[in-house]
Amino acid sequence: MCSALQQLPDKHKMILLIDSRQENHNRLKSILEEYPLYQLTRCNDHVEAMMLLQQSSIDFILLSCNDSPLPCSTLISDLHQFRPHIPLIALSPHMTERQGQELIAANATDFLSNETLNTELFLRTLRHAELTVKQNTEIQLLRHSDTLAPVGNRQFFYLTLLHKLNSLVQQGRQLALVTVDLDHFRKFNTRYGFSSGDEVVLEMGKRIQNCVSSDEVVARIGNDEFAIILDLPGTDSLLDTVKALLSKLITTLKSPYAHNLSHTQIDCSIGAVLAPEHGSEVDLLTKRSSMARMQAKQIHGCSYSIYRPGMELSNDKTAGLESEIMTALRAEQFVLFYQPRIDLRSGKIVGAEALIRWQHPTRGMIMPGDFIPLCERNGLIVPIGYWTIRQAGLHLKELKEAGIHIDRLGVNLSFRQFKDDMLVDTIKRIIKQEDIDTSVLEFELTESAIFNDENHVRECLDSLAEEGITFSLDDFGTGYSSFSLLHKLPISALKIDRSFVSHLNESSEAEEIVHSIISLAHNMKLTVVAEGVETREQLDFLIQDNCDQIQGYFYSPPVSFNDFKRMLPKPN
Numbered sequence: 001m002c003s004a005l006q007q008l009p010d011k012h013k014m015i016l017l018i019d020s021r022q023e024n025h026n027r028l029k030s031i032l033e034e035y036p037l038y039q040l041t042r043c044n045d046h047v048e049a050m051m052l053l054q055q056s057s058i059d060f061i062l063l064s065c066n067d068s069p070l071p072c073s074t075l076i077s078d079l080h081q082f083r084p085h086i087p088l089i090a091l092s093p094h095m096t097e098r099q100g101q102e103l104i105a106a107n108a109t110d111f112l113s114n115e116t117l118n119t120e121l122f123l124r125t126l127r128h129a130e131l132t133v134k135q136n137t138e139i140q141l142l143r144h145s146d147t148l149a150p151v152g153n154r155q156f157f158y159l160t161l162l163h164k165l166n167s168l169v170q171q172g173r174q175l176a177l178v179t180v181d182l183d184h185f186r187k188f189n190t191r192y193g194f195s196s197g198d199e200v201v202l203e204m205g206k207r208i209q210n211c212v213s214s215d216e217v218v219a220r221i222g223n224d225e226f227a228i229i230l231d232l233p234g235t236d237s238l239l240d241t242v243k244a245l246l247s248k249l250i251t252t253l254k255s256p257y258a259h260n261l262s263h264t265q266i267d268c269s270i271g272a273v274l275a276p277e278h279g280s281e282v283d284l285l286t287k288r289s290s291m292a293r294m295q296a297k298q299i300h301g302c303s304y305s306i307y308r309p310g311m312e313l314s315n316d317k318t319a320g321l322e323s324e325i326m327t328a329l330r331a332e333q334f335v336l337f338y339q340p341r342i343d344l345r346s347g348k349i350v351g352a353e354a355l356i357r358w359q360h361p362t363r364g365m366i367m368p369g370d371f372i373p374l375c376e377r378n379g380l381i382v383p384i385g386y387w388t389i390r391q392a393g394l395h396l397k398e399l400k401e402a403g404i405h406i407d408r409l410g411v412n413l414s415f416r417q418f419k420d421d422m423l424v425d426t427i428k429r430i431i432k433q434e435d436i437d438t439s440v441l442e443f444e445l446t447e448s449a450i451f452n453d454e455n456h457v458r459e460c461l462d463s464l465a466e467e468g469i470t471f472s473l474d475d476f477g478t479g480y481s482s483f484s485l486l487h488k489l490p491i492s493a494l495k496i497d498r499s500f501v502s503h504l505n506e507s508s509e510a511e512e513i514v515h516s517i518i519s520l521a522h523n524m525k526l527t528v529v530a531e532g533v534e535t536r537e538q539l540d541f542l543i544q545d546n547c548d549q550i551q552g553y554f555y556s557p558p559v560s561f562n563d564f565k566r567m568l569p570k571p572n
Helices: 022-031 046-055 072-082 097-105 119-144 154-166 185-192 194-211 238-253 282-297 311-317 322-330 372-378 381-401 415-419 423-434 447-452 454-465 508-523 536-544 561-567
Strands: 013-018 038-043 060-064 088-092 110-113 173-182 217-220 226-233 257-259 262-264 268-275 303-306 334-343 349-360 364-366 408-413 441-445 470-476 491-496 527-531 549-551
Touching (some): 013 022, 038 046, 046 060, 060 072, 060 119, 088 097, 088 119, 097 110, 110 119, 154 217, 154 226, 173 238, 194 217, 194 238, 238 303, 268 282, 282 303, 322 381, 349 381, 349 549, 372 381, 381 441, 415 454, 454 470, 491 508
Parallel strands (some): 408 441, 441 470, 470 491, 491 527, 527 549
Antiparallel strands (some): 173 226, 173 268, 217 226, 334 549, 349 364
């Protein structure tokens, strides 16, 4: 028996024939009749072929070259770009050696003439094509593999991203570019040495690979910088998929890294950009992903940011503010505004959230989004946070002295404040100095604050809870959402993020999420507060779904303390 027949596959192989004529399919099927491990399917043209290649597992492509108005070399080039790892064999009734070599130059793996086709030749060609593609793939793998981590290299990343962007609109697809790096990695190398740095980068690459499917592209594009390319059909929810991946990356990458018999926790920053929404050029997308990553670094800790239009302008706007923040704190330029929380059963104000503003002497009122990230980055969020607690406490005291009662006054605690070893002691000292009614004081926590260092945060919350302080989880549903951890923490309320509330009555998915959060919270005996309520329709949905409280512009924007005080009922 010939060698080609001796080397039959040990599992089924699917062959896709691109040919509009059924008789050609029948002929090839008869050739393979005695070899059932080879299965043959047919489509009429390359458009159908690309759809099948997306939906099915194809092992070989046979292209009939005399069956299309397009040049065969063009079809071969398109199919190769679409699925470069599948052997592609060109078929023609009259194939000369010269014509065959031209098709190979267009990235055909091999070529056959229908006139000389027989079982042995066909099987040998299939085997040769498979080995050729395998060898070429291995060569490309070596050329495009990173020298340290088990991922692609920078060249592979750029070529892949360019190829995917070129065919993005034509194929009705969308993609996301996610870049991630380690914070202060240069200092880590200086302290522990480059061999330890290599160990960390290697482990980082493995962790990132474990966060994505085998179809996704991962590459190392810098010393400690990795890139991920997510490629999805145009009908899928790209933003939801990206957020799920970002949360998974945060959870995975925040664990300490083992190196040279030591373990060190290293924070990471992640930036994401969507295509074609945020651009369709390689340089523009990489720039905007880096810009989002730099925004994430301002928050400190393992954190992420998704690019948004105007981010460049925002960076320009905040230029020069950083050096003025400490002066503003000393000069008492910060003020607190309050946004009321309304009980949906009684329709009355039962509390408020304290929101900081910067009354700048020359720039006017500066919103927190323009200076809080700077405070997170330079550590000034810690003294500003203590100032906020003290000022909110003084306002609580003023309400109490006026005989005015509210149930809750929410003050935001950033995760950066938990980095301060004196957090609990300082808050206790402020409470004592200002005689703050802790039964009303509620600290609002972000999910990133809780899950960045679970044990430490739990200890802090337990200590503060002993003082009578309550806690709510802010922006619920946008972060890591570890329900099991909620049972272990003294959380009394969940605040539904405005991104879900804004799509009520517009998106069934948003409605299902809000309904699930309310049900979950009530099952855990937690109060539910919906943020960002702006329309009557949103309010009606929340009332019908048994939400407890709302906060948003439908009732009131954030107002000064004096205005908030006037909104509250006077004592009898």
